[in-house]
Amino acid sequence: xxxxxALEVRDLVVAxxxxxxxxxxxLSVGTAEVLALLGPxxxxxxxxxxxxxxxxxxxxxxxxxxxxxxxGNCRPVPPERRDLGVVFQNYALWPHLSALDTVAYPARRRxxxxxxxxxxxxxxxxxxxxxHLADRKxxxxxxxxxxxxxxxxxxxxxxxxxxxDEPTAHLDTHVRGVFLAELVARQxxxxxxxxxxxxxxxxxxxxxxxVALLSxxxxxxxxxxxxxxxxxxxxxxxxxxxxxxxxxxxxxxxTVLVRPGWARLxxxxxxxxxxxxxxxxxxxxxxxGPLGELLVREPGPPRHPVGARVGWTLLRSWxxxxxxx
Amino acid sequence: xxxxGSALPRAGATAAVVVPLAALVAxxxxxxxxxxxxxxxxxxxxxxxxxxxxxxxxNTVVLAAGVTLAAVPLGVVxxxxxxxSDLPGRAFWQATVLAPxxxxxxxxxxxxxxxxxRAGFTDTLLGLSWAGVQGPLGVWLVxxxxxxxLAYLVVAVGLAARxxxxxxxxxxxxxxxxxxxxxxxxxxxxxxxxxxAAVLVFVLTLGTFAIPQVLGAPAGFxxxxxxxxxxxxxxGDPASFVEAVTLALLLVLxxxxxxxxxxxxxxxxxxxxxxxxxxxxxxxxxxxxxxRAEAVVLGGYLAFSMCLPLAALAxxxxxxxxxxxxxxxxxxLDSFRGVLTVRTLEALGRSLGLSVVAATLLVVxxxxxxxxxxxxxxxxxxxxxxxxxxxxxxxxxxxxxxxYGRWLSGSLALILxxxxxxxxxxxxxPIAGALDRLPPAELYAARASGAGVLTAVRTVALRPLAxxxxxxxxxxxxxxxHEVTMSSLLYGPGSETLAVIVLNSSELGRIGPxxxxxxxxxxxxxxxxxxxxxxxNRLRTRAG
Numbered sequence: 001x002x003x004x005x006a007l008e009v010r011d012l013v014v015a016x017x018x019x020x021x022x023x024x025x026x027l028s029v030g031t032a033e034v035l036a037l038l039g040p041x042x043x044x045x046x047x048x049x050x051x052x053x054x055x056x057x058x059x060x061x062x063x064x065x066x067x068x069x070x071x072g073n074c075r076p077v078p079p080e081r082r083d084l085g086v087v088f089q090n091y092a093l094w095p096h097l098s099a100l101d102t103v104a105y106p107a108r109r110r111x112x113x114x115x116x117x118x119x120x121x122x123x124x125x126x127x128x129x130x131x132h133l134a135d136r137k138x139x140x141x142x143x144x145x146x147x148x149x150x151x152x153x154x155x156x157x158x159x160x161x162x163x164x165d166e167p168t169a170h171l172d173t174h175v176r177g178v179f180l181a182e183l184v185a186r187q188x189x190x191x192x193x194x195x196x197x198x199x200x201x202x203x204x205x206x207x208x209x210x211v212a213l214l215s216x217x218x219x220x221x222x223x224x225x226x227x228x229x230x231x232x233x234x235x236x237x238x239x240x241x242x243x244x245x246x247x248x249x250x251x252x253x254x255t256v257l258v259r260p261g262w263a264r265l266x267x268x269x270x271x272x273x274x275x276x277x278x279x280x281x282x283x284x285x286x287x288x289g290p291l292g293e294l295l296v297r298e299p300g301p302p303r304h305p306v307g308a309r310v311g312w313t314l315l316r317s318w319x320x321x322x323x324x325x
Numbered sequence: 326x327x328x329x330g331s332a333l334p335r336a337g338a339t340a341a342v343v344v345p346l347a348a349l350v351a352x353x354x355x356x357x358x359x360x361x362x363x364x365x366x367x368x369x370x371x372x373x374x375x376x377x378x379x380x381x382x383x384n385t386v387v388l389a390a391g392v393t394l395a396a397v398p399l400g401v402v403x404x405x406x407x408x409x410s411d412l413p414g415r416a417f418w419q420a421t422v423l424a425p426x427x428x429x430x431x432x433x434x435x436x437x438x439x440x441x442x443r444a445g446f447t448d449t450l451l452g453l454s455w456a457g458v459q460g461p462l463g464v465w466l467v468x469x470x471x472x473x474x475l476a477y478l479v480v481a482v483g484l485a486a487r488x489x490x491x492x493x494x495x496x497x498x499x500x501x502x503x504x505x506x507x508x509x510x511x512x513x514x515x516x517x518x519x520x521x522a523a524v525l526v527f528v529l530t531l532g533t534f535a536i537p538q539v540l541g542a543p544a545g546f547x548x549x550x551x552x553x554x555x556x557x558x559x560x561g562d563p564a565s566f567v568e569a570v571t572l573a574l575l576l577v578l579x580x581x582x583x584x585x586x587x588x589x590x591x592x593x594x595x596x597x598x599x600x601x602x603x604x605x606x607x608x609x610x611x612x613x614x615x616x617r618a619e620a621v622v623l624g625g626y627l628a629f630s631m632c633l634p635l636a637a638l639a640x641x642x643x644x645x646x647x648x649x650x651x652x653x654x655x656x657x658l659d660s661f662r663g664v665l666t667v668r669t670l671e672a673l674g675r676s677l678g679l680s681v682v683a684a685t686l687l688v689v690x691x692x693x694x695x696x697x698x699x700x701x702x703x704x705x706x707x708x709x710x711x712x713x714x715x716x717x718x719x720x721x722x723x724x725x726x727x728x729y730g731r732w733l734s735g736s737l738a739l740i741l742x743x744x745x746x747x748x749x750x751x752x753x754x755p756i757a758g759a760l761d762r763l764p765p766a767e768l769y770a771a772r773a774s775g776a777g778v779l780t781a782v783r784t785v786a787l788r789p790l791a792x793x794x795x796x797x798x799x800x801x802x803x804x805x806x807h808e809v810t811m812s813s814l815l816y817g818p819g820s821e822t823l824a825v826i827v828l829n830s831s832e833l834g835r836i837g838p839x840x841x842x843x844x845x846x847x848x849x850x851x852x853x854x855x856x857x858x859x860x861x862n863r864l865r866t867r868a869g
Contacts, residue, residue, distance in 0.1 A: 055494050075612075079497035086498045092491040096513050105509075109500030150495075157499055 400476020483518020735817015
């Protein structure tokens with residue numbers, strides 16, 4: 001008998017008055033798996049996390065955690081009795097508590113005495129290399145430090161499932177990478193499942209075992225990062241997961257999708273360079289020819305000026321099953 | 326929009342604010358102190374020892390403390406239930422608990438006598454009456470009902486500004502139940518707002534007049550404000566005048582002694598604001614049975630405190646005589662016919678005219694302060710204006726009478742000056758708040774697009790400010806319309822306002838006419854209040 005998934009959501013519907021935020025979403029997350037929820041603002045990522053956490057009551061459908069139904073055909077289990085840890089987008093640190101007391105808070109709620117809870121909290125802060133911030137209050141911490149304290153608080157809960165609600169949205173780029181590495185390392189170390197909501201395709205594809213694409217409260221596609229990148233179900237899913245061009249297939253087989261790395265400059269097909277972007281380790285060339293406009297990514301600095309006539313080769317393409325308009 | 330705009334208009338605004346502030350508040354208070362010193366000869370203990378003045382002062386302080394101790398917890402509970410739970414029909418309840426704000430103080434007090442006193446509504450129908458409604462306990466209870474919306478509003482603003490829902494959610498997913506979250510997170514975060522509400526309720530109760538006058542004076546329960554009223558309205562000898570002046574001064578000293586330390590302790594803690602990117606969130610869902618129980622208790626409280634008294638008042642105004650059952654067979658419009666005299670209509674006209682003029686001038690003055698406080702000198706002035714909010718109306722009235730009575734005694738102009746002095750902060754706060762929320766980049770963009778200062782303000786700033794301007798005007802207009810504390814001390818023959826006519830009618834013991842006048846006054850305040858609130862909301866929605 002297969003093990004119960006850590007989290008299972010089935011036919012979930014959430015409505016705020018007349019607005020439906022989630023329409024029949026179903027997905028599951030296995031133990032120690034990281035699932036990224038990727039979607040634009042308003043796609044329902046946060047609502048899905050809130051329904052799982054117990055902050056909103058679904059209008060229909062069920063939420064199961066470790067095989068136990070926590071919302072659906074029963075009285076909703078309150079958030080404090082769900083085996084979850086949440087890291088919030090805006091940190092949600094309590095302004096009147098120090099970092100140490102914030103991280104000790106979950107242990108205190110388990111009935112652990114203050115000295116023991118503080119000792120556990122200090123150990124977690126040390127693991128995250130922020131023990132020196134123990135006595136500081138949120139107003140005395142930078143954004144990155146605040147988010148690490150938020151992560152420490154979630155770790156202190158020792159949950160079976162972590163929910164990360166766009167935790168890097170307010171972090172500077174240079175802090176973001178460090179925080180993400182920390183987050184994944186700690187979550188893997190704990191052997192827990194995680195659901196990571198983000199609108200950043202690079203983050204989702206680089207971090208998750210599987211990626212779920214959401215749009216307007218509906219689940220568009222779910223699969224491994226490679227699957228959702230290489231084989232998007234429609235143009236929206238394609239653009240959500242990275243740059244994509246639509247051109248006429250060279251063999252006359254209709255419209256196909258081409259990622260920037262799926263073509264290279266030099267070859268039999270003719271085109272004119274319309275724009276060039278230097279991006280550090282590589283350069284992007286927007287070329288236009290009889291088949292249409294497409295983006296070609298080449299290693300190193302730009303090789304052709306705007307207006308140059310170039311040849312190019314199509315390495316691979318993906319015939320989009322969905323609408324391309 | 327701190328830092329926005331050029332220095333010239335702000336310097337002009339500072340000057341335009343300082344002069345009226347000196348004339349309306351500083352000079353009259355200076356004269357009050359001067360006269361109290363000269364006439365009383367500095368013998369404060371002698372004055373206080375006379376004829377129960379010490380009792381009045383003690384009653385006032387004990388009453389203010391008692392009202393604070395009950396109204397603030399009630400306001401906290403209302404704020405938590407209405408802002409932090411998924412109570413069905415929250416918008417309805419949120420509007421309904423504010424009902425005491427649009428019912429004049431005097432009318433609320435009088436309606437309680439019609440509902441619960443002997444020969445009142447419950448006595449006539451059920452044989453149940455409460456003699457204590459006219460006495461200290463009744464005064465306390467009605468003041469609690471009257472002050473609870475203010476406490477609720479201050480705590481609700483504190484909840485919105487300091488206790489964003491994600492902080493509570495973080496506690497819930499950390500293992501805290503709803504009660505633990507309330508104690509360890511919500512109440513801790515909102516404590517500065519609760520303390521501020523307590524200070525505000527305490528100080529405003531010190532200066533309250535209408536309810537103690539209607540419910541306390543007939544039972545011989547006096548406070549400082551009712552004593553000042555008695556001294557100036559009934560007394561007339563120099564000793565009464567000295568008493569009134571001394572009490573007015575004492576009142577402001579007690580208020581200042583409360584506000585000054587509270588402001589220095591709470592001020593910085595209250596300025597911590599919600600992050601700009603914080604979003605409104607739905608409350609954590611609770612149990613249906615708890616929500617139903619909350620709705621029942623809330624409905625019961627509102628029925629007991631507001632609906633039943635107002636219904637009793639309305640029935641009194643149409644019932645033929647005291648003590649007869651208020652059934653349709655005994656209904657008549659005689660009381661309304663009786664009060665619709667030329668004198669009443671003239672008073673109504675004066676009230677409306679005064680309120681319109683006062684509200685319009687106050688919006689201009691409030692706007693000037695809001696602009697002036699963009700610079701350091703103006704900020705000090707703005708703080709002084711905010712302090713006028715807690716200046717007791719009786720004190721202001723006596724001070725203005727001393728300062729300008731020689732020329733303006735008994736005139737509408739003196740009442741107008743009193744309204745301007747007392748309500749200035751009411752106009753200033755909403756406008757200043759709206760200016761703070763106005764992104765400076767919008768004005769910069771207008772200037773960078775070729776607009777001068779005035780054109781930029783007219784074309785870019787005025788529209789988003791419109792709801793605040795209308796809201797400020799509305800608050801001033803409605804407050805002036807039912808103001809009675811200062812009007813009752815400053816009116817003369819031919820300058821009575823409608824609220825004064827109602828107060829005088831009640832003191833003459835004319836129950837039917839007083840009830841009819843109260844209904845008219847309430848409708849006058851409530852109908853435009855609701856309409857303008859609706860218009861202001863629409864403007865805000867469109868501006869947003």
